[in-house]
Amino acid sequence: MTTSSSKHSSGWLSQGERNSLEEVNNTVSIPAGAGFWRKFFAFSGPGALIAVGYVDPGNWATSIAGGSRYGYTLLSVILISNLIAMLLQGLAAKLGIATGRDLAQATRDGISKHWAVILWILAELAIMATDLAEVIGSAIALNLLFGMPLLVGIAVTTVDVMLLLLLQKKGFRVLESIVIVLMATIFGIFIFEVIASRPQWSELLAGYMPSPEIVTNPAMLFIALGILGATVMPHNLYLHSSIVQTRRYDRSEAGRREAVKFSILDSVGSLTIAFVINSAILIVGAAAFYGRGLEVSEIEGAYQMLSPALGIGIASTLFAVALLASGQNSTITGTLAGQIVMEGFIQFRIPPWLRRVITRLVAVVPAFIVTWVAGSKGLGELLLWSQVVLSLQLPFAVIPLVMFTSSKSKMGQFVNSRPVKILAWLSTAVIVGLNIFLVAYILMTGHELG
Known part of the structure; x- marks a missing residue:
């Protein structure tokens, strides 16, 4: 077995692939000899792009429903979900830094070309499903803020393609x-x-302690599964393993160790902010609706009832602004993830602008057709099925990630310690098992959880 000189570990095949996201790889300077905080801020950024996936519009309805129906009880599920996310995203960052490969490239090294194509298609479906959720979320936000018809809002979301392309030319740090x-x-x-x-x-803080009722109450369990099932977006693992390599750190073992340390700090910090936001969505649902006997299960319903419930006229408008920001934020990561999986799995490159247009059109067309035929209710169902697609793809990203980072031959000195291996495999079993259960339930009943 031969090993490429540009790679760090001896357990990989030499395939002569280019650097991940080659146009931005190794482009963000890290000040040599700087203090802790200057280096921390230099490494910070990729974590924010990852955290976007944890507050995308696909998660909002479930958190609002959980809060309005069960008060603060399901905050414990958000906490556990976020801890699992921190662990797996940390492993993705370590894989990219320690090996110089992103997760797609690493997976391709261990499988045949036939399977690489299959996994690439599955990853593309997950990315398209993610983009679909952003299209729907942005269209709903535009409708709530400006009264824009959903069909028009969906069409308008294609405009951000050109905006994103202009931003990318300014450099990765600007993005x-x-x-x-x-x-x-x-x-x-x-x-x-x-x-x-x-x-x-007092009730809020108590909600972070797991309650037996979550398991014994079937309706509550299904909402909890919905929250857990959307915890780790598969495209985020591919994305994180790549964008940590944008930093121009010393590629020696000591330099990579420092990069791993700061990248994990960046990831944990950003995911903590995502955790606070997700908690806040559920808390608002609980405080505004649960105590008043109002059950809300849709984003539109939350918007319409929020201002009257709180007695603050601007509350609903701010809610819609946050939804629009969430949808627009997530569009940025979709293009990058699509480029990573295409180049990593099948080593095929197309211009970034074409990649973005294709991804967005694949999301816009079904959203447009469903809205035309079935209206806003059909759009909600389409959002649900986009989450099912993400759930189905999840094992194909999580399992290889944990396998690779637990392999001494592939990771060298950066291999997972025994406690991390146990936690990683346990987390994988929990999240994959719950996703399978979630998908099976939806397929059997045809209805949203709860």
């Missing part, structure tokens, strides 16, 4: 900065919404 600003906007809005909703703080 990260825009994502951070949008995330900060969502964060600020929901902190305001939580304060305005005046939650019961």
